[in-house]
Amino acid sequence: MLFAPVALGLGSVLWFACGADISPAVPLSCAVVLLLLLAVTDRGREWSRICVASMTLIAVGILAAQFETWRAGTVVLDSAVTTTLTGRVERRESDGRGGWRYLLALKATENPALKRLPEQVTVIARGQKAEFETGTWLKGRARLTPPSGPALPGLNDFSFGAYFDGVGGNGFFYGAPAVVPADEPGSASMQDRALEWLYRLRSGIGDRIRGILPGDTGAFAAALVTDERRAISSETTEALRQSGLAHIIAISGLNMALSAGIFFVGFRTVLSLLPAVVQAYPVKKIAAAGALAAVTAYFLISGFAVSAERAFIMMAIMLAAVFFDRPSISLRNVTLSALVIIVLSPSEIMGPSFQMSFAATLALVAGYALWKERPVRDRPFAKFRAVRMLSSAAAFFGGILLTSVIGGFSTALFSVEHFHRLTAYGLPANLAAMPIISFIIMPFGLIAMLLMPFGLDVWAWQVTGFGLDLVIAIARTVASWGGDIGVGRLAFWYFPAAVTGFLLLTLLRSRMRHLGTAILVASTTAAAMLGGPPPPKIVIAEDGSMAGIVSDNGLATNRERPPGFIFDQWRRALVIDKHLSPAFPALPDIPTAPRGERLKLTEAQQNDTMNAIKASATGERFSCVKKSWCTAKLDNGSILTVIENAAFLGPACDISDIVVTPVRLRLDTCRSGALLFTGETLRKTGAVELRFPNGIAEITTSFEGLDRPWIRHRAYDWRSGTFGESETLSDSGG
Incomplete structure (x- = not known):
């Protein structure tokens, strides 16, 4: 049972990672045959039945991924x-x-x-x-x-x-x-009108919170309720990320668990004050029903965020377990919620949000199960009230410490894979922030939401804002310590090996779980000793507007202010902090373009100017003529030129070994034999990396083909209205 979502998810991963679509008839036929085989397999042959059931779930996972892909059917814009x-x-x-x-x-x-x-x-x-x-x-x-x-x-x-x-x-x-007026007013369906009312309510709640609490405090509070996170300033967002507190912003398992737990305990406490109710009705189940209604309302006003969806399903299953007198916190409940989410949205398994959320939950629940199994000793001093109070306080902060350690270690693997970094001081930040979240922010935020329909919520939001100000102060303080460790990309085999070890460690209930520990430790040690793949020498953005040269001195680009969205990912993946801006040498006889216009040169001027810039290029750093081209000389002697104007293509090909342009040319080669990357070729290959083992250019592209639905738009030709053949550069080309 516990490994069922692993097999189901593996099938979905295989489908999404496949280089081309396959006919649904293949996995469907396999699933039918395997189900028949499972039905006739002797029940005494347990391992045979487990193997057949696993293969059946893998086939079902492939079918679920295919069905979601077909159901989405999104038309993606093909070009800007x-x-x-x-x-x-x-x-x-x-x-x-x-x-x-x-x-x-x-x-x-x-x-x-x-x-x-x-x-x-x-x-x-x-x-x-x-x-x-x-x-x-x-x-x-x-x-x-x-x-x-x-x-x-x-x-x-x-x-x-x-x-x-x-x-x-x-x-x-x-x-x-x-x-503009709608052409057909009132034609929306009942579902559309209901969603519109819900989103209006969500926007109104966010506006009211931001109206009561100013600046980042109000934006933070609104994010905790409605999941509108973009209003938080980039400085605060970065501080929360560097301090390991970014998980607080997302409506995830923590928020749902705290809101459900606070409502459950509070409602049950109120009912327990009424003896007649306690004797006549199952108070615990009534409180669970109230908590379920509360988290349902929370989910509805959260905008159906993916993290909120997962948290809601998990909490709904755990609260429903109370109705049937089953334990709420169990690995089976986590398994059931994972099965539901993978069946409904198999694509989520490919993202860091799903992986980190379930990794943390799985590790915490598995740790809780081990904690319950520990031998309990008699405490002779427990009869003293002071000892009990100290023991309760120690248990609370010890629980926060243990939760932070388990959560931090369980998500570190996925943080390295997806974000190429680790947070060194997440533990002290969470130890300081979690009591504030548990005792101030979430309780008073819940009270404020209950009082909002009556207009009595201002004071409660102000108390919540006080707690949020403390959390922001903690985040900024911890972020100022540094501790943002860049890891870079690791070997391709590390992530699947480490995930295998993690799943064996958390899902197995016998001593065999230590096999998972051994795999996890061995793979991590080997990855740390062997390192990742060799860094590229040249990186090219998918639109061709920016190229970078990787060296020991830093990352040199042809842009004075590189776009942060792309450049930040380059720096994290390549573990480089220093940016080497291009130089603009003052060479004689170089004309300047009128303000706001492109530079226009004769053919002779182009050749003379490019040769002059080429001669001035030193130290693997770009030398540029503004709004025209940039040239750099690599340590192996190769010349790289990035041109903004197609008119300079001929001279650039003549003086360079590698030419990059964002212009969507129909050419894909230089007559001189220089490598040419244009907006059109890069549209089909995506971002590109170049390495030079033994002096020969080795090209690695983001896409090996354009046959998958989410990238097929890159092959569309608007002139003919058809999808052309998938054309990519060879990974070993030169």
Whole structure:
């Protein structure tokens, strides 16, 4: 039973990691045959039945992943475009910088009209007139781009999550959009109207909280209730992350457990004050029903966030266990909740949120089970009240310490895999913050929510805000100590090996669990001693606008201010902090472009200027002519040039060994034999890494093919309206 979600999830992982789609008939036939085989297998042959059942669950996991992929069917924008769009506001969220982020259900586009119209896009609107309610129809000029792929090969593919979230693009409005009337008012279904009312309620709650509590305090409080996290400043978010307290922001198992526990204990205590009720009714089950209603309401106003969905299902199963007089905290309940989530949303198993959430829960519940099995000794001094009080206090803080240690160690593996970093001071930060969260923030936040319909919630939010200010102060203090340890990418075999050891350690109930400990320790030791893959020499962003050179001195790029979203991922994965900005040498006879215009040169001027820049390039650092090109010389003698204007392609190919341009050219090779990466080729390969073993260029791409639904939009040709053949660069090309 405990390993059932492991087999089911393994099937889903195999489907999502596969390089191409397979016919559903294959896993369906396998599942049917295996079920028949399971039915005829002798019940006395336990291991045979376990093997057949595991293979059956793997086949079912593949089918579940295929069904979710088919059900999503998201139309993803194929390339960046500026268009006039008309859409309905489905959700909104403040971004904390005077803007609003809207999820729009698109109805139409014009100038140009898109052939493949995404059903939903996220668009940011800024300005005083940019606040619109859910259900409003908007029209405005906007810049839309497809969801981004991995920043480097092997990193998180954001288009995967966007596909299964139903979001086909993102962008921003040029100015505030205009409100337009709906063509068919009142045509929305009952479900749509219910969701619209719910999202209006959610937005209203968030606005009221932010109106009572100013700045980051109000944004933090609203995030704990409605999961609107973008209003929190980047400084506070970074402090929470570096201190290991970022998990507090997400509506996850901690928030749900505290809210359910506080409501359960409080409601049961109130009922226990009524002797007639206690004698006539099952007070514990009534309190569990009330707590279930509370967490259901919490989930509904949280905006159906993924982390909240998992936490709600888990808490609902645990509270439902009380109705049947079953233990609430058990590995079987965790297993059941995992099965439900994997069946409903198998794609979630690929993300860090699912993995870290269940890893922490699994480790804590397994640790709780071992703690209950410990031998209990008599305490001769327990009859003294002072001793009991000290013992209770020690048990509380010891529980926080043990919980923080178990939670920190259980999620460290996944933090290294997905974020390439560890937090050194998460333990003291959680020890200081958890009592505040448990005794101030969550209880008074719950009281405030209960009093909000009556308008009596101001004082309770102020007490909650006091607690949140303390947590923010703790986060900033701990973050100032440093302790953000960069790990970088590890060997490809480490993560599956370590996860195998972790699952054996937490799920096995016999001494065989120590086999998991041995695997976990051995794989971690080997990974630490052997290190990760060799770092690339050159990294290229998927749009071709930025290239980087990795050296002992730092990471040199062709951008003075590299875009933070991509560059931060590069630095974490490559474990490099120092950015080497490009130089702009003052060379004679180099004309300058008029303000806001591109530089125009004759062919002779192009050759002379490029050769002059090439000669000035030293120390694996870019030398640039603004808004034209950048050139760098590698330590192996190779010349790398990034051009912004296709007019400079010829001279760049002549003087360089590697040429990069964001322009979507139909060419994919230089006549000189230089490697050429264009906006069109990079669109199909994603971000690229180059290494030079033995002086030969070895190319690693993010995508080996474009056959999967969440990346197939990269092969679309809007001119012909068809999906072209998947073309990628060879991993061993040169």
